[in-house]
Amino acid sequence: MVSADDLPTGQVTGTTAxxxxxxxxxxxxxxxxxxxxxxxxxxxxxTGRLPRTGLPAETQPDAQTQPDAQTMTAAETEPSAEAPxxxxxxxxxxxxxxxxxxxxxxxxxARLIARFRRARDWTVAASYQFFLAGTLLAVVAGAVLRFxxxxxxxxxxxxxxxxASRPVPDLLQALRHDGSPPLYYLLLHxxxxxxxxxxxxVRALSGVLSLATLPLAWLAGxxxxxxxxxxxxxxxxxxxxxxxAALLLFACSPYAIRYGSETRMYSxxxxxxxxxxxxxxxxxxxxxxxxxxxxxxxxxxxxYTHYWTFLVVFTVAAFLLLQARRREHYRRxxxxxxxxxxxxxxxxxxxxxxxxxxxxxxxxxxxxRVQAQVLLDTVFDWAGPQSTxxxxxxxxxxxxxxGLTARPLGGELHVKISGRAPGRYLAAIWLAPLxxxxxxxxxxxxxxxxxxxxxxxxxxxxxxxxxxxxxxxHRAFVAVVVVASISGLLGGYQLAxxxxxxxxxxxNRIADLARPGDVVAYCPDQLxxxxxxxxQRRGDIxxxxxxxxxxxxxxxxxxxxxxxxxxxxxxxxxxxxxNDLAGPDHAVLLVRADGYRFLEGACAVLSDQLASLxxxxxxxxxxxxxxxxxxxxxxxxx
Numbered sequence: 001m002v003s004a005d006d007l008p009t010g011q012v013t014g015t016t017a018x019x020x021x022x023x024x025x026x027x028x029x030x031x032x033x034x035x036x037x038x039x040x041x042x043x044x045x046x047t048g049r050l051p052r053t054g055l056p057a058e059t060q061p062d063a064q065t066q067p068d069a070q071t072m073t074a075a076e077t078e079p080s081a082e083a084p085x086x087x088x089x090x091x092x093x094x095x096x097x098x099x100x101x102x103x104x105x106x107x108x109x110a111r112l113i114a115r116f117r118r119a120r121d122w123t124v125a126a127s128y129q130f131f132l133a134g135t136l137l138a139v140v141a142g143a144v145l146r147f148x149x150x151x152x153x154x155x156x157x158x159x160x161x162x163x164a165s166r167p168v169p170d171l172l173q174a175l176r177h178d179g180s181p182p183l184y185y186l187l188l189h190x191x192x193x194x195x196x197x198x199x200x201x202v203r204a205l206s207g208v209l210s211l212a213t214l215p216l217a218w219l220a221g222x223x224x225x226x227x228x229x230x231x232x233x234x235x236x237x238x239x240x241x242x243x244x245a246a247l248l249l250f251a252c253s254p255y256a257i258r259y260g261s262e263t264r265m266y267s268x269x270x271x272x273x274x275x276x277x278x279x280x281x282x283x284x285x286x287x288x289x290x291x292x293x294x295x296x297x298x299x300x301x302x303x304y305t306h307y308w309t310f311l312v313v314f315t316v317a318a319f320l321l322l323q324a325r326r327r328e329h330y331r332r333x334x335x336x337x338x339x340x341x342x343x344x345x346x347x348x349x350x351x352x353x354x355x356x357x358x359x360x361x362x363x364x365x366x367x368x369r370v371q372a373q374v375l376l377d378t379v380f381d382w383a384g385p386q387s388t389x390x391x392x393x394x395x396x397x398x399x400x401x402x403g404l405t406a407r408p409l410g411g412e413l414h415v416k417i418s419g420r421a422p423g424r425y426l427a428a429i430w431l432a433p434l435x436x437x438x439x440x441x442x443x444x445x446x447x448x449x450x451x452x453x454x455x456x457x458x459x460x461x462x463x464x465x466x467x468x469x470x471x472x473x474h475r476a477f478v479a480v481v482v483v484a485s486i487s488g489l490l491g492g493y494q495l496a497x498x499x500x501x502x503x504x505x506x507x508n509r510i511a512d513l514a515r516p517g518d519v520v521a522y523c524p525d526q527l528x529x530x531x532x533x534x535x536q537r538r539g540d541i542x543x544x545x546x547x548x549x550x551x552x553x554x555x556x557x558x559x560x561x562x563x564x565x566x567x568x569x570x571x572x573x574x575x576x577x578x579n580d581l582a583g584p585d586h587a588v589l590l591v592r593a594d595g596y597r598f599l600e601g602a603c604a605v606l607s608d609q610l611a612s613l614x615x616x617x618x619x620x621x622x623x624x625x626x627x628x629x630x631x632x633x634x635x636x637x638x
Contacts, residue, residue: 221246254384367447384491
C-alpha cells in the first residue's frame with residue numbers, strides 16, 4: 001500500500017490537489033470525473049506507464065504516442081481538437097483567441113520517453129541473460145581446465161599411481177611406507193582397472209571428483225543464504241545470490257582447478273568436506289537413525305582420505321559439545337551428532353595399527369617449519385599465481401570479512417564486530433583447523449603444505465560468497481562476482497598449463513643417449529618415481545636404475561625413518577657403488593637436484609666423485625620448475 005507521502009513531490013493518487021500558483025483571473029478547471037475507460041491514475045503514478053484501456057483495438061491510442069501521466073493531466077484541461085469552433089463574438093464582447101492543439105509537438109517527447117523505456121527494459125532483460133550465459137561459460141571453462149593440463153606426472157602423482165596400480169594387499173603394504181590413508185588409492189585402483197594408467201586417465205578421476213563438488217557448492221551456498229535470511233542477517237535474495245556466488249567461486253577456484261588436474265586425493269577431500277557438512281547439518285535438524293548413520297559414514301570417509309581431515313572433525317566435535325553445554329534445547333541433537341561422529345572410530349579401527357606406525361615412522365621429513373603469517377598466505381595460495389592471485393585473494397578476504405560481520409540494511413551494510421550467524425560458524429570451520437595445523441607443525445613436526453589446506457577451502461569460499469552476496473548494490477555484486485571469476489580462471493589457467501616436472505624432458509634425453517645396460521642413478525630418491533614412470537611409458541629403453549639410500553627402487557619412496565636414513569648415507573660411497581655397477585663398458589646417467597632436506601651436499605659429492613672417475617657432460621640443465629632436475633652423463637671409464 002503506497003501513501004501520498006511515499007510518492008515524489010507533485011504526484012497524488014485518488015485525490016485532486018488545488019493547482020499551485022494560479023494567476024489572477026485564470027479560469028479554474030474542474031477535474032474530469034474518472035470513467036470506466038480512463039486509465040487508473042494510481043497505476044500511472046507507481047509505474048510511470050499507462051496500461052491499455054478497454055477500448056476496441058481500432059480506438060486504442062498508440063503506445064508510442066501516449067503521453068505520460070503528467071502530460072495526460074495537462075492535456076485533459078485543454079479543449080478537444082474535435083470540439084466545434086467558438087461562436088462569433090457579439091459587438092462589444094472580448095474575443096479570446098482559440099488555443100492551438102499542437103499534438104504532434106506534445107507527442108514527440110512522449111515517443112522518445114517510450115522508446116527509452118523500451119530500450120531500458122530490453123537492456124535489463126538482456127543483461128540478466130548475459131549474466132546467466134557468462135555464469136555458464138565460467139563454469140564450463142573451469143571444468144575444461146580441470147582436464148587440460150599437459151604436464152607430466154610429478155613425484156606425488158607418480159607415487160600415487162605406482163601404489164594404486166598394485167594388487168590390493170601390496171597396495172595396503174606400500175601405503176604403510178608412504179604415510180597416507182587408503183580410500184583414494186582404492187578408488188584409483190578401481191579407476192585404473194577400467195580406464196588404464198595413462199596420464200590423462202589417472203588425472204580424470206580427480207577432475208570428475210572436483211566437478212562433483214560444484215552442485216554441492218551451489219546447494220551449500222543456497223543453504224547458507226537461507227540461514228542468513230532466517231536469522232535476520234541476509235537480504236530477500238540472499239539464497240539465490242549466495243548460491244550463485246558459491247558456484248562461481250568453486251568453479252573458478254585456482255586451487256580447485258590445480259588439484260582437479262592432479263592425481264592426488266585433494267579433490268576428494270574438498271568433496272567429502274561438503275558431504276560431511278551436509279550430513280552434520282541434516283543430523284542436527286533431525287537426529288534420526290538414517291541421518292546419524294550418514295554422518296558416521298561421512299566422518300569415516302574423511303579420515304580415510306587424508307589425516308588432516310581430523311582437524312575438521314575435531315573442530316566440529318568441539319563445537320557440538322560447546323553448543324550442547326550452552327543451549328539446553330540444542331543439547332539432545334548436538335550430543336547425538338557428536339556420538340555419530342565418534343562412532344566412525346569403529347570403522348577406522350582396522351586401519352589404526354597402520355596409522356600408528358605411520359605416525360611414529362613416516363611423517364613429513366621434507367617440510368620446514370612455517371611462520372604464523374602462513375594463515376594469511378594460505379588464502380593467497382588458494383587464489384593462484386601472484387599476477388592474478390593478489391586480486392582474488394583480496395576479494396576472498398574482503399568477502400569473508402563482510403560475511404562474518406555485516407548484513408544489508410537498506411542501501412547500506414550494518415556491521416557487528418563480534419560477528420553474525422552463520423558467518424561465525426563458517427569462519428570457525430575455516431580458521432580453527434588451520435590454526436591447529438600451524439601448532440602441529442610448530443610442535444609436532446608435521447608438514448604445513450598448501451595442498452593439505454583444502455580441508456578449510458569450502459568454509460572460506462562459502463563465507464566469501466555470503467559476504468559478496470550481502471553487497472546492497474546489485475551492480476556491485478555482479479561486478480565483484482565477474483572480477484573474481486575472471487581472475488580465478490586466469491590463475492587456474494596458469495596453474496593447469498604450467499609444466500610441473502622435468503621428468504618427461506629427462507626421460508626423452510635418456511632415451512636418446514642410453515645404450516643397453518647403461519645405469520641411471522637418482523639423487524635424491526624423490527626424483528625416481530616421475531622419471532622412472534616416464535621411462536617405463538616409452539617401453540623401448542633397456543637400462544638399469546639405482547636410487548640413493550633407498551632400497552625400494554625408483555618407482556616408490558620409502559618414507560619410513562627417512563631423515564635418519566638420509567643422514568647415515570654417504571655420497572662418496574654411493575658413487576663407488578654406481579661406478580662398480582656400470583663397469584668399464586657402460587655409462588652412468590645421473591638425475592640430480594640439490595637443496596633437498598637432510599641430504600646436505602650428498603648429491604653434489606656424488607657427481608664430483610663420478611667426475612673423478614669418468615668424463616662428465618651436462619645433458620639437461622635444471623629449470624625453475626616445481627620439480628626441476630638436471631641430467632649428467634658420465635662416459636665409460638677413462
